[in-house]
Amino acid sequence: MPVPQDTQQCMPNPSKASILLQQKQQAASQDTSPEQLRELAYTSKRLMLRVAENNAAPPELLRELAVSSKAVCERVAANPNTPTDVLFKLGATTSINQKLSFRVLVRKICYSSKPQHPQTHPK
Numbered sequence: 001m002p003v004p005q006d007t008q009q010c011m012p013n014p015s016k017a018s019i020l021l022q023q024k025q026q027a028a029s030q031d032t033s034p035e036q037l038r039e040l041a042y043t044s045k046r047l048m049l050r051v052a053e054n055n056a057a058p059p060e061l062l063r064e065l066a067v068s069s070k071a072v073c074e075r076v077a078a079n080p081n082t083p084t085d086v087l088f089k090l091g092a093t094t095s096i097n098q099k100l101s102f103r104v105l106v107r108k109i110c111y112s113s114k115p116q117h118p119q120t121h122p123k
Contacts, residue, residue, distance in 0.1 A: 023047055030056045037061060045069070052076045059083045066090060 026032045027040045027050035038061050041051040051057055052065050052075035062082045065072055066089070076082050077090045 024050055027051045028054055030054070032056065034058045034061065041065060045072075048072055049075055052079060055080060057081055062086065 023040055023043065024047065026036060027047045032040070032054070034057075037051050037054060037057055041048045041061065041064075048065060048068060049072055052062065052068075052072050057065075057079060059081050062076050062079055063086050066076045066082070066086045067073075068076075073090055073093070077087060
């Protein structure tokens with residue numbers, strides 16, 4: 001049985017703004033799954049920025065995001081889950097190296113649970 005038109009108008013219809021707000025909250029939430037974070041990151045630039053800041057973002061996703069805009073790369077560089085090799089690559093990028101402080105690299109290397117040392121070459 002069809003719903004009368006006047007009843008349809010009273011039914012809740014999520015606005016675009018409320019959907020965007022919900023997506024922003026999911027992108028920033030530590031409880032959002034890695035799959036959802038990946039989907040949100042590729043939905044819009046604003047959501048990508050939020051996902052790059054999220055400490056629950058998996059290293060693989062941060063690696064992917066590290067080739068995005070300068071603003072996204074800066075957030076990836078500050079994320080503690082960013083792999084060390086990605087930090088070094090970001091640090092070598094001239095547009096990022098002023099924002100990527102030496103302290104971020106030192107903190108990442110010194111306080112990571114698995115110390116990662118640069119490869120040394122035999123003499």
